[in-house]
Amino acid sequence: MPDAYHPPRARKSSLxxxxxxxxxxxxxxxxxxxxxxxxxxxxxxxxxxxxxxINRVMTASLLSFVVWCVAAFWVFAARHSGRAWxxxxxxxxxxxxxxxxxxxxxxxx
Numbered sequence: 001m002p003d004a005y006h007p008p009r010a011r012k013s014s015l016x017x018x019x020x021x022x023x024x025x026x027x028x029x030x031x032x033x034x035x036x037x038x039x040x041x042x043x044x045x046x047x048x049x050x051x052x053x054i055n056r057v058m059t060a061s062l063l064s065f066v067v068w069c070v071a072a073f074w075v076f077a078a079r080h081s082g083r084a085w086x087x088x089x090x091x092x093x094x095x096x097x098x099x100x101x102x103x104x105x106x107x108x109x
Contacts, residue, residue, distance in 0.1 A: 022080075022081040023081075025081040025082075025084070025085075026075050026076055026078075026081050026084055029075045029081070029084045029085050029088060030071065030072040030075040030076065033071065033075065033084070033085060033088030033089060033092070034067075034068045034069075034071035034072050034075070034088065035068065036088060036089065036092035037067055037068070037071045037088050037091050037092045037095070038064040038065070038067045038068040038071065039064070039092070039096075040091065040092040040093070040094075040095030040096045040099070041060070041063065041064055041067045041095055042060045042061055042063075042064040043060075043095065043096055043099035043100075044060075044095040044096075044098055044099040044102075045059065045060035045063060046060045046099070047099050047102045047103055048102070071088055074087070074088070075088070
């Protein structure tokens with residue numbers, strides 16, 4: 001019986017370690033992978049949009065928050081936590097590569 005001198009013992013969680021690691025992986029993918037995709041989309045949109053530089057940068061930056069949210073939704077909707085990582089890394093890398101190639105070709109000032 002708990003009293004002031006003997007607090008009740010903490011109950012051990014019934015969730016297995018594998019489940020906890022999968023959730024931790026998804027949270028990390030949503031934060032880090034989502035940021036990578038948002039950064040790649042910002043870089044690509046800054047190069048592709050047809051407006052003045054300041055308008056391109058502002059629009060791309062504001063849309064990056066939407067991209068990050070969609071990436072986070074994708075991560076937690078994926079069937080397995082491993083399937084949550086590779087599309088984010090692939091999409092971010094493709095967008096960053098395309099932005100760098102287009103910038104080197106002089107697409108925008």
